[in-house]
Amino acid sequence: MHKNIYEPQEATIENIITESPTIKTFVLRPSNGFSFQTGQFVDITIPGIGEAPFTPSSDPNVKDYLEVTIMNAGRITSIIHNTKTGDKVGLRGPYGKGYPLDQFKGQELVIVGGGVGLAPLRSLILALFFNIDDYSKVVIRYGAKTPEDVIYKDAIPQWANRHNRINLVTTVDRGNDTWKGNVGLVTTILNDLPVDIKKAKAIVCGPPIMMKFVTFKLLELGFGHSQIYLSMEKNMSCGLGKCGHCRLGPYYACKDGPVFTYDKISQLHDIWD
Amino acid sequence: MPQYYIKKEDFLKFLDNLSREYSVYMPTLCEGRKDDYIYSQCLKPGDFIFNPYRTVEPIKSFLSPLKEKVSNYFSDKTQEGQDKKIAIVGLKNCDIQSLKIQDYVFLQGVCEDEIYAKRRKDTLLISSDCTAFKDVCHCIGLGIMPYPEELFDLNMSPLNDSFIIDVGSKTGEGLIEKNNELFKEATNAQLTAMRLKRESVVEQLSKHLAAKKLAPKEALQKSIASSHGSDIWQNEMLTCVECGACNFICPDCHCFLLADDKKDDKNTRVRLWDSCLYANYARVAGGANPLKLRAQRLRNRFEKKFDFFPTNLKIFGCTGCGRCIEACPAKIDIREVLKKAYEYSKSNKS
Numbered sequence: 285m286h287k288n289i290y291e292p293q294e295a296t297i298e299n300i301i302t303e304s305p306t307i308k309t310f311v312l313r314p315s316n317g318f319s320f321q322t323g324q325f326v327d328i329t330i331p332g333i334g335e336a337p338f339t340p341s342s343d344p345n346v347k348d349y350l351e352v353t354i355m356n357a358g359r360i361t362s363i364i365h366n367t368k369t370g371d372k373v374g375l376r377g378p379y380g381k382g383y384p385l386d387q388f389k390g391q392e393l394v395i396v397g398g399g400v401g402l403a404p405l406r407s408l409i410l411a412l413f414f415n416i417d418d419y420s421k422v423v424i425r426y427g428a429k430t431p432e433d434v435i436y437k438d439a440i441p442q443w444a445n446r447h448n449r450i451n452l453v454t455t456v457d458r459g460n461d462t463w464k465g466n467v468g469l470v471t472t473i474l475n476d477l478p479v480d481i482k483k484a485k486a487i488v489c490g491p492p493i494m495m496k497f498v499t500f501k502l503l504e505l506g507f508g509h510s511q512i513y514l515s516m517e518k519n520m521s522c523g524l525g526k527c528g529h530c531r532l533g534p535y536y537a538c539k540d541g542p543v544f545t546y547d548k549i550s551q552l553h554d555i556w557d
Numbered sequence: 558m559p560q561y562y563i564k565k566e567d568f569l570k571f572l573d574n575l576s577r578e579y580s581v582y583m584p585t586l587c588e589g590r591k592d593d594y595i596y597s598q599c600l601k602p603g604d605f606i607f608n609p610y611r612t613v614e615p616i617k618s619f620l621s622p623l624k625e626k627v628s629n630y631f632s633d634k635t636q637e638g639q640d641k642k643i644a645i646v647g648l649k650n651c652d653i654q655s656l657k658i659q660d661y662v663f664l665q666g667v668c669e670d671e672i673y674a675k676r677r678k679d680t681l682l683i684s685s686d687c688t689a690f691k692d693v694c695h696c697i698g699l700g701i702m703p704y705p706e707e708l709f710d711l712n713m714s715p716l717n718d719s720f721i722i723d724v725g726s727k728t729g730e731g732l733i734e735k736n737n738e739l740f741k742e743a744t745n746a747q748l749t750a751m752r753l754k755r756e757s758v759v760e761q762l763s764k765h766l767a768a769k770k771l772a773p774k775e776a777l778q779k780s781i782a783s784s785h786g787s788d789i790w791q792n793e794m795l796t797c798v799e800c801g802a803c804n805f806i807c808p809d810c811h812c813f814l815l816a817d818d819k820k821d822d823k824n825t826r827v828r829l830w831d832s833c834l835y836a837n838y839a840r841v842a843g844g845a846n847p848l849k850l851r852a853q854r855l856r857n858r859f860e861k862k863f864d865f866f867p868t869n870l871k872i873f874g875c876t877g878c879g880r881c882i883e884a885c886p887a888k889i890d891i892r893e894v895l896k897k898a899y900e901y902s903k904s905n906k907s
Binding site: 379 | 828841
């Protein structure tokens with residue numbers, strides 16, 4: 285049988301975890317098996333309605349299911365948020381280039397997440413944990429709007445205590461009565477990173493405005509352009525560099541990205557829009 | 558490959574033979590208009606007319622049609638009817654050259670679009686030389702000649718009441734063999750006459766374009782890349798009505814949407830042409846839109862054609878067919894926009 289590049293395979297929603305008032309994690313079991321590299325994305329189809337791109341948030345070493353953490357932000361995501369356990373969705377992919385784990389080996393890594401942007405990074409973090417001895421340090425900095433908006437509330441404290449190579453700090457833009465942690469934008473917890481900045485690699489994912497200011501902060505701290513890995517959000521539809529929508533200068537985000545080092549895109553116009 | 562000679566009456570017999578194996582599409586004059594040709598199917602070979610220049614519709618309307626079902630997912634696959642192979646007669650070089658872009662998009666890259674691939678394989682391309690041109694034609698300005706030299710199965714060069722036939726593929730060669738009683742090998746005198754005819758058209762079109770003072774093709778990529786911050790886009794935006802006609806009529810534009818539907822419990826997915834001038838073209842979930850302004854979208858169209866494709870494929874995303882100039886209700890002329898970008902880049906050299 286030929287492979288039809290536009291045809292999704294069937295996947296069953298096995299579990300739905302509420303992460304925040306606007307964010308849920310969906311556990312999907314594909315009917316025909318599925319594997320991806322951390323950082324690659326998939327298209328999820330609501331049958332008869334349409335599809336949208338998401339980056340899995342689960343460990344790529346787990347092969348029989350995948351998790352996708354989704355914010356209710358648009359037409360398709362609002363329908364996904366109303367699905368129930370047992371519902372069927374479609375799955376296409378994986379697409380794009382994942383995080384280059386081979387380039388991360390032996391390195392000090394700084395992972396900076398904002399809001400639901402921690403979802404793809406969770407997949408990366410779990411992939412790093414799988415072979416933690418391969419990496420000399422994993423520094424995680426995460427910011428959310430409010431304590432309620434923090435995702436993976438149970439997992440984050442466990443990550444912090446998992447290994448002495450891991451250093452994790454979180455912050456919220458606005459605290460509340462019970463929040464005991466940092467208050468302030470994620471850029472405020474990037475000073476005094478416990479890494480050798482000349483050699484470290486920074487991996488950033490979050491809303492465009494957050495990535496813009498985190499990138500500027502990292503440059504100010506002394507990171508080189510090629511040491512910063514950014515997840516560029518574009519309108520990725522076909523996933524294959526054909527439909528044209530996600531053009532980013534001479535690239536398509538879907539096939540040449542979605543992860544780009546800053547040196548590849550710093551000269552392009554309007555990248556943060 | 559050898560070149561052949563065929564009399565017009567024998568060419569009609571050839572078309573008749575062809576129609577047993579292929580659905581033959583031939584150019585016909587648009588009703589009520591004396592100077593435009595469109596493709597029609599199932600004509601009698603006797604209805605054949607030679608179109609002196611390109612048709613209204615681009616070749617992509619055959620290969621990746623406006624709206625096409627690409628998947629019936631989560632349902633039993635019923636054997637779909639086999640399409641008859643099609644033959645398109647009278648394609649001009651602006652359409653033939655656009656195959657480089659369409660093939661790059663749909664056949665190459667990450668993987669091939671098997672629906673396009675099958676149709677491309679099953680489509681016989683019988684191209685022909687231009688013997689005249691429209692006011693909007695500007696292929697030579699982009700380095701494309703008004704006669705095909707590659708990518709066709711057979712090419713026709715009209716000569717008096719006959720054609721010189723170039724063979725461009727194994728399929729074309731096979732058709733000549735199959736109909737060998739109709740074709741003779743072309744003589745040197747005939748080939749010389751054909752060359753002179755081509756040169757004469759090139760000369761006339763060059764003269765026509767010289768009067769238009771086009772921006773030089775060597776400067777186009779730099780001009781567009783360096784006029785990102787110019788006011789050209791703001792000015793052109795004032796008349797653009799975002800209809801998308803320039804995209805849909807363009808043989809090189811390839812952007813498409815995937816849209817899903819459900820009928821009788823069957824999920825279908827269609828691939829349909831999209832336009833980068835439409836407001837939601839680049840919009841992402843949550844409402845962010847890197848091409849929010851019409852001026853940005855208009856600029857995006859030019860950057861894709863004259864910067865993205867030269868960078869990635871070493872060719873322009875424009876073959877100079879001039880269809881967008883005719884189609885634009887705002888009379889935005891791609892040649893004039895390129896000239897403005899060229900002038901801007903010249904005057905803003907640092």
